[in-house]
Amino acid sequence: MSVHSVVAGANNYTRALRALGVGVVVAAMFDGVQAADLAIVVEDTAGNSLQDAVILAESVDTRSDSANAGETNPSVATIAQNNKQFEPYVSVIRVGTAVDFPNRDNILHNAYSFSKAKPFQLRLYKDKAPQPVIFDEPGVVILGCNIHDWMVAYVYVADTPRFAKTGADGRAILTGLSPGAYLVRVWHPRKKRRGSSPERRIRVTTASLEPMEFTVALKPEWCPRRPPE
Amino acid sequence: MRFRHLQTRNLVFFLGFLLVVQGLTFLAVTTANSRSVNEQIENDLEVTGRVFHRFVADRVGQLILSATLLSGDFAFKQAYADGDSETLYSAVKNLLENRIGADVMMLADAEDYSVIIDTLHPEQQRVEIGFPELIEASEDTGQPTTSLTTIDGDLYRIVVVPLLAPEPVAWIVIGLLIDDDFARELKELTRTEISFITREPRGDFVVVSTTLPGASRDALPDELKKLTDISEDIEPLTVLGERYVALTASLGKDVMVVLQRSLDEALAHFRRLYRNLVVLAAVSLGLSIIGVAIIARTITLPIRKLAQSARKMEGGDYRHQIAITQRDEIGELADAFNRMTRGIAAFQRYVPTELVRTPIAKGIESKPQARVATILFTDIEGFTRIGEELSPDRLVKLLNEYFSVITKPIEKHNGVITQFQGDAILALFNIPTDDPDHAANAVRAALEIQELLADRVFSEGIKLTTRIGINTGKVVAGSLGSEDRVNYTVHGDAVNLAARLEALNKEYGTRVILSGSTAELVGGRFACERMGEIVVRGKQTSVTVFRLVLPGERAPAD
Numbered sequence: 001m002s003v004h005s006v007v008a009g010a011n012n013y014t015r016a017l018r019a020l021g022v023g024v025v026v027a028a029m030f031d032g033v034q035a036a037d038l039a040i041v042v043e044d045t046a047g048n049s050l051q052d053a054v055i056l057a058e059s060v061d062t063r064s065d066s067a068n069a070g071e072t073n074p075s076v077a078t079i080a081q082n083n084k085q086f087e088p089y090v091s092v093i094r095v096g097t098a099v100d101f102p103n104r105d106n107i108l109h110n111a112y113s114f115s116k117a118k119p120f121q122l123r124l125y126k127d128k129a130p131q132p133v134i135f136d137e138p139g140v141v142i143l144g145c146n147i148h149d150w151m152v153a154y155v156y157v158a159d160t161p162r163f164a165k166t167g168a169d170g171r172a173i174l175t176g177l178s179p180g181a182y183l184v185r186v187w188h189p190r191k192k193r194r195g196s197s198p199e200r201r202i203r204v205t206t207a208s209l210e211p212m213e214f215t216v217a218l219k220p221e222w223c224p225r226r227p228p229e
Numbered sequence: 230m231r232f233r234h235l236q237t238r239n240l241v242f243f244l245g246f247l248l249v250v251q252g253l254t255f256l257a258v259t260t261a262n263s264r265s266v267n268e269q270i271e272n273d274l275e276v277t278g279r280v281f282h283r284f285v286a287d288r289v290g291q292l293i294l295s296a297t298l299l300s301g302d303f304a305f306k307q308a309y310a311d312g313d314s315e316t317l318y319s320a321v322k323n324l325l326e327n328r329i330g331a332d333v334m335m336l337a338d339a340e341d342y343s344v345i346i347d348t349l350h351p352e353q354q355r356v357e358i359g360f361p362e363l364i365e366a367s368e369d370t371g372q373p374t375t376s377l378t379t380i381d382g383d384l385y386r387i388v389v390v391p392l393l394a395p396e397p398v399a400w401i402v403i404g405l406l407i408d409d410d411f412a413r414e415l416k417e418l419t420r421t422e423i424s425f426i427t428r429e430p431r432g433d434f435v436v437v438s439t440t441l442p443g444a445s446r447d448a449l450p451d452e453l454k455k456l457t458d459i460s461e462d463i464e465p466l467t468v469l470g471e472r473y474v475a476l477t478a479s480l481g482k483d484v485m486v487v488l489q490r491s492l493d494e495a496l497a498h499f500r501r502l503y504r505n506l507v508v509l510a511a512v513s514l515g516l517s518i519i520g521v522a523i524i525a526r527t528i529t530l531p532i533r534k535l536a537q538s539a540r541k542m543e544g545g546d547y548r549h550q551i552a553i554t555q556r557d558e559i560g561e562l563a564d565a566f567n568r569m570t571r572g573i574a575a576f577q578r579y580v581p582t583e584l585v586r587t588p589i590a591k592g593i594e595s596k597p598q599a600r601v602a603t604i605l606f607t608d609i610e611g612f613t614r615i616g617e618e619l620s621p622d623r624l625v626k627l628l629n630e631y632f633s634v635i636t637k638p639i640e641k642h643n644g645v646i647t648q649f650q651g652d653a654i655l656a657l658f659n660i661p662t663d664d665p666d667h668a669a670n671a672v673r674a675a676l677e678i679q680e681l682l683a684d685r686v687f688s689e690g691i692k693l694t695t696r697i698g699i700n701t702g703k704v705v706a707g708s709l710g711s712e713d714r715v716n717y718t719v720h721g722d723a724v725n726l727a728a729r730l731e732a733l734n735k736e737y738g739t740r741v742i743l744s745g746s747t748a749e750l751v752g753g754r755f756a757c758e759r760m761g762e763i764v765v766r767g768k769q770t771s772v773t774v775f776r777l778v779l780p781g782e783r784a785p786a787d
Contacts, residue, residue: 112394114306114307114309114310114394114398119310142394142395142396144393144394144395146303146306149301149393149395150395151395152395152396189396193339193340193368219368219369219371220369220370220371220372221371222371222391222393222395222396222397
């Protein structure tokens, strides 16, 4: 399959996936087992709401895993270069997702990653990237632009379909958790490398779950995330 | 202290004073200089300390700038991400040698801080880095960190920055060797000796780099131990006998810098001044010695002359005059002394020398004495007639001539003239000066007087004849008169008898008549002729009188 055909098919693909998502919820209800939603609040140690925290729920028993095995996620994502910044700052995608890198500025940009999960480099380009990048290994991929030091973006490549990302209010909702045991983990680009990562076990039995609160210790940023004025 | 001579005393006191003044001046100058030099050095050191810190901060800033540029170097990131360790080492060497100009570079893994590349140890792989706390600090603060760190015994100024891709993927360590060259560079800038010191765990100081020469370098740690407090402080420091003023400053944990300036070197500028001062002191001292000697001589020499003159006067020489021509106080004194001598000399003619000399010799005024003495009485024959013929001036001149002639034999034979009375003289023998042979001496004096007058023609062609009476007997002699003025006078019948005997010459037609008592004492030593006996007024006994036979006279026929 040529690169162009993948990109060209991306929009149709998205529409189809949305329809499919509705189908999954309906299917779950029909299955007679009520899927649950988990509300999560993330703060930093100073008590501020933490945006762009990635929440993951990994199944720790086969039953729930198999129950969720058939779930699919959108397999195309977009990280734009806009106003000399990557947008969004943090993306969380499923393994195997193709990510498109459109350049919406009127200057050239580069996109690179030296991360083990997906090292790649898109040479300086304008408008459309030559091809989408498929993230086929789980892990954190850090993106940069080799001509703009401050440009940074994070792609969390998850090998579970149950993930979410907090908004500006530090809140996120993990939807459609079928009954079973899960390890709920929180990741953030500025999470301190040392010290235990915030994670908690949870057992889903009913549809109503108590909201969970996480606190993340942050490290300072090395680079400014805004372009120079 | 006692000085026998005025000159020595003047010299010692004046030079002593000069020495004290010069010593104090020298002390004041050296103290002030030393203090000002010290202050100067301390001020300089404070400035140097600031310059040093600024210099180091600049170098650190440069290092951080280089490191920061490196942390964003994309080619290096690529080499790090893609390359094998040999490629990476080669890339690191390239950056170190061609772009940064530092002395060491290391690359540490962001995950476990293990060393990936170390230009000091190219063969070592994946060992724990020696200073993980620096990387942790940088990671925690999001800032480059810098520190003075010892690596393999050498001191390095190191800087830690991440390799950003664009998050820290590795840690870059760049180090600048703080060696003797570095210290020398600073010395050129600050003209100050600079030493970098580390403190061993046991507390020993180790000199890691310095501008000091070898021996001083070795001696420095022990000297530093003597300092009470190692801090941002200025203290005196002596290394191998050379005095310094030192500023010590901590540069971090167990690392410090010692900035020192030589006090001796700074004082050396003043050595020439001190030498000049000493030369000046020596010259002024020498000139003073000469000057004082000259001045002292102008005082002591005349004083010595005056003293000599005074001693001569004591000895009875009143004619001596001091030859001093100075016109100062000394000259005035000498002049006064000369005038006094002349005055005394004039006066002396009125006073029998012996009368004065005896009390002087005895140190007391003569007390009245009563003893046997010989009295000689003279009178000029026919003086009344002569006095009528001559004017008073000429008379006095004649008398003076006469007295000066007859005085000499009397004094020569120890006689003392106590009175001039008109043309008469009263002379005493054996009083006030002892003379055991007084009777004979009186006779001798009488003989000589007659001999002298026989040949003598006085002015105006006048010849004088003198009649003499000599008697020996008990007399009382002493100073009589008021407090201010005394006369040495003699009393007693023996005196009157002598006058009688003199007058008796007129009756006998003789020149010299002796009493029996005198004739007895001279006993046959002189030719005498018994003339008869006379009755003395107020006495029961009679006195035998003798004529003294003069040369050329007929001796008595016995």
